[in-house]
Amino acid sequence: EFDGIRPHQTIILAMIPSGSEKDKQLALSAGCDDFLYTPFPEDELLDKISEYLKVQYQYAPKLLSQPSGFLNHCDSAAVTQPLVSATPLQMMSLEWVEQLYHAAAQCSDRLLLQLISQIPAEYESTAQYLNHLVDNFRFDLVMEWAKKPEDSANNIL
Known part of the structure; x- marks a missing residue:
């Protein structure tokens, strides 16, 4: 008994594979309020949260709150594609590349991180x-980096 106060309704966002109209309709018919196609940019998720929870974000001014070396650290190889890098097939087995591709296709961050941890230190x-x-x-x-396993197998020849 809430004496006239209604509890908040839980908002449900479905995360479905990109371009899957069938999954979209299934999610909406199952009671989901909205959906996001995976993979999705971070700001798309934040926009949905803002829309449904009626929140407004306040962001710190860029660079004013960051230490002087922060920008250089962000531009490091950790966040940019390596300029010189071996193709996946040169450094790892075809089986590993296939597993990486399929883990990415399933959006399995846990499995991807396990596979990435197997990459040699060099x-x-x-x-x-x-x-x-x-x-x-x-x-x-x-x-895209791993390519489709079928394509990768053809590239070996």
């Missing part, structure tokens, strides 16, 4: 780049 910049993609939900770019 390819640390590549591992950092892939970790950055996973941390930012850019599974599409991981898939």
Whole structure:
């Protein structure tokens, strides 16, 4: 008994594979309030949160609150694609590349991070780049990097 006070309704956002109209309709018919296609940019999720929870974000002014070396650190190999990097097939087995591709296709950050941890130390910049993609939900770019396993197999010949 809330004496005239209604409890807040829980908002449900479905996260569905990009371009899957069937999954979109299924999610909405199951009672989801809205959906996001995966992978999605961080600001798209924040926009949905703002829309449904009626919140407004306040952001710190850029660079004013950051230490002087912060910008240089952000521009490091950890967040940019390695300029010189071996192709996936040169540094890892075809089976590993296939597992990486399929883990990215499933948006499985846990499995991706396990696979990335197997990259040899001499390819640390590549591992950092892939970790950055996973941390930012850019599974599409991981898939692009790994290519489709069928395409990769053809490239060996």
